Amino acid sequence: MTTTLEAPTQGLGGAVVKLLSRNLRQSGILMAFVVVFLVFSVLKAEFLSPTNLTNIILQYSYVLILAIGMLMVIVAAQIDLAVGSTLGLTGAIATTLIVKAGAPWWAAVLAAVGVGLLCGAWQGFWVAVVGMPGFIVSLGGMLLFRGLTYRVLNNISLTIPSTPGSEGPPYVSIANGFLNGLLGGYGYDVFTIVIFGLAAVFYVVTQLRARAGQLKYRQEVSPLPVFIVKLVVICAIIMWFGVQISQDRGLPYILIILAALIMIYTMVTQRTSFGRHVYAVGGNMLAAQLTGVKVKWINFWVFVNMGFMAGVAGVVYSARMSSAQPSAGNGFELDAIAACFIGGASTLGGIGRVTGAMIGGLIMAVLNNGMELMGIEESYRQMVKGLVLLVAVAFDLVIKRRAESK
């Protein structure tokens, strides 16, 4: 009896090791995230509280949004240093429209996103048509858009006045509002839990479909027990998180926006020919060219997309702050870039995933939040983040070297 039980367990263990080592890059970073998360949970009980978990999402969502766009830029073997300034400019324009022109929230959002697209197209033009490296183009863009932000705001910050009553202005609630009480609940918002339940179901269904497809075409898949354990663990995490969130203010709008963006961009990068071409250009530009990929257009659209995401992040950030400051977004480009590299993107281009960048961004967010809760000074927080970036990329290099020497 014991032997029959032991044998599959060993096989299972082997399969888990295989699953992890097959994508050591991604799983290494995932494990790092889990470790950081657990360490803070132990050190500070508040860390796991519903309010704090909700705050992490509200506070760091704009970096995650930037990181999604940045991932595609980095996979295309480019870099965009102007996203912080673009975020500042788009937020300033939206805020100005609302405060000075009394524009409705949706007009402000459209204007911000439109300006973001224009900024992206401007940079895309210099990179794709003139053929300059993105580093230089975006260094110029960083100064140019920051200067424009100062102009728009006349060098002073602009606050959106709060409206009477409990509800804030609609623009502000984009980043501070919640869906709550739609289905009632007693301390637990039922609607939030239902949404998370649906997310878990969606995850299970897509995983099952992918597995069925792989089996149909004789691809190697992880053994069924491992697959089931993986599904159960991930669903458990989703539901635990949902229950925690539901005990606070409900489902943040921003979480819905973020989840939608992550899903869309995971699909775009993995399942569209555009996404495929971005990887091709970053992986081997010459080969991509001789395969018929329009390298210039890909570079152009990658920058346009980055501008779009910076516009979205500009809305989210200014709404979160319910104001626009001339210096808003200073240094955010570095957070976004760090998130991508921690998340396993290659500095040479051609490698990287949206999910990786999200985990990379969350590691930074959790580190920041956890250290804040523990009352660690900003100076030390900066140092820790810097070291984490170094260690993560060094780890990545070691893995790569080991893979090559095999």
Place this chain on the structure above:
Amino acid sequence: MSDLILQMRSITKTFPGVKALENVNLDVERGEIHAICGENGAGKSTLMKVLSGVHPHGTYSGEIILDGQPATFSSISDSEAKGIVIIHQELALIPHLSIAENIFLRNERKNSLGLIDWNRTNSEAQELMERVGLHENPTTLISQIGVGKQQLVEIAKAVYKDVRLLILDEPTSALNDTDSEHLLGLIRQFKQQGITCIMISHKLSEIAEIADTTTVIRDGKTIESLDMADPASTQDRIIRSMVGRDLEHRYPERVGVAIGEEAFRVEDWTVNHPTQAGRVIVDHAGFNVRAGEVVGIAGLMGAGRTELAMSLFGKSYGRFQGGRMWLGGQEVRLNSVSEAIDAGLAYVTEDRKRYGLNLIEDVRVNICSAGLKQLTKVGWINANEELRVAEEYRDSMRIKTPSVLYPVGKLSGGNQQKVVVAKWLYTDPRVLIMDEPTRGIDVGAKYEIYTLINQMVADGKAVVVISSELPELLGVCDRIYTLSFGRITGNVPRAEATQENLMELMTQEKEEVR
């Protein structure tokens, strides 16, 4: 007894899976000009790398005897210390530094404070430049002078290092006639100064003009050394010993393939170098190929083979000067690679790592990359269909890989080549141009590639094979064009083609064509 400066004794050098040199012997007399000839890949450059310490002592077997003493070099600086300087085909100069800075790189002229003494640098450079007949200002940047003058800078560098044995790897292949003439004159002048010179060259007329001795290398072995003073040492004789191997049964039989309508025709195709204005790379080239036919293009390195092919493939090389092209009887103008693919043209590159594959991606992604349109609906890829296609090619072409999700960079050369071919077959081309389709792959994989070519023509496709290996062309082609210095110099049906007559056409120079 003759005074030998250098003896190389039974040199054998193996790379993983390939024996590049096998018991090669080379005797060089002091003060002579010694030419080394052989087909591409015969092992000439490897031999010179062994001699100059690029392949250090211990990585090869056999011995090098210099001035009667055994020599063991573990790096280039060792061989340079003994007066051996090698000048490679790709010049190793730094474009944004001046001539003088390049000459003294690593040997900077310094003053007593350890700072660079620019007056000394430039005046000493000027002296060296005069010795090689380079009339330029020493402060001119390398990027502002032509290839011919750059070569002279390399030679000036060698002179500075007190060269006794100068090795030149195809020194004139990138030069125009005047520059070549000057360089050859300089080599003769060196000979009078007692400098020995080994020169690798494809230009037989040049060899006949200048060399005292010619050694022929073939398939990693020395075939013979010819004394050029002997009237029997003609260019024909050299050609015969360069190619003189038998065609073994290394080529699969192709039977019953009907040759059909003309599939592809090119006329007056002329292309200039992308940056050097006025340098003609492909000169009014024209050829045609029919459905079910394999046509070869034979040419030596630098003849413009790849440049012709890439230019035809959506103007991917150089500056297009003129020419017309017909696909399936219809004239087409292809200005981009995607237009070429849509028109039914495919180009399998000679350099699969640089131009053919995304090495960090998996087999599936690479196979489907050129024909991705067939897998997408409004931009969305059908992932299951993509897997099916990849598996299909993996089976039909016997690509040895643990999985189609395995990175292409980790496969062997032969399997990588199959992935490149699969990638282009999936675009369902009417005409396939295959550039050196068997470069760097082993004999077994070569046979499989030839079999694939047979299948393609049996399916009614037209195939153009570009190769510098004549036996390969004779083995797989129905008809062979020869390309020399950018011009088509011959169109020989297989029945009439021999390695000798092809080699003669391939080395034909401009004057003789006219």
